[in-house]
Amino acid sequence: HPDIQDRVHEEIEGIRQQFDSTNDQESLTINWTTNQLRQMKYLEACIKESLRLFPSVPFISRYTHQDTEIEPNRIIPRGTSVVILLYKIQRDPKYFQQPERFIPDRFMEGSNDYSGRMNPFAFVPFSAGPRNCIGQKFALQEEKIMLATLLTRYRIESVENLGNVPAKATLILRPKFSVNIRFVQR
16 A cells, blocks of 8 residues: 555654754654654554554453343353354454455544444454553554654555465464565655
């Protein structure tokens, strides 16, 4: 999605110029501030949309602590092991229009594609509830820092036409085949 990458790059450069009067492109380090990272709304939307389509952990399992009625007259007994397919939930057309398409704007408040106040369990790449990932905010910050730094210096391109990349679900979700990319210096 070169157009989306360009939009992210514009956002990052705008934020850098706002805070860095020297704007030294040759510097090997970029010290992003929390305030700068917080302003990277479109980058965050792209990360969230990537996690929606390709959650790091494609499924989680839990045990029911009590009998749970999921539909009238359908009860999951206490102590049952339940596997929750995050990969499928986050691609459900009940919650996301055009669920197979990469549309970061669905996470941008005010955009035409904004998903609004969705079901809180429709987007759960870090799980949800009392057993969710305690490091999710840290992980998102790390992703923003890494991507903002890379996209400041490079344009990332696919070597082949990827189309739909088949995924392989093991403990983590990963591409079934290698994905070759190149970094083009800006």
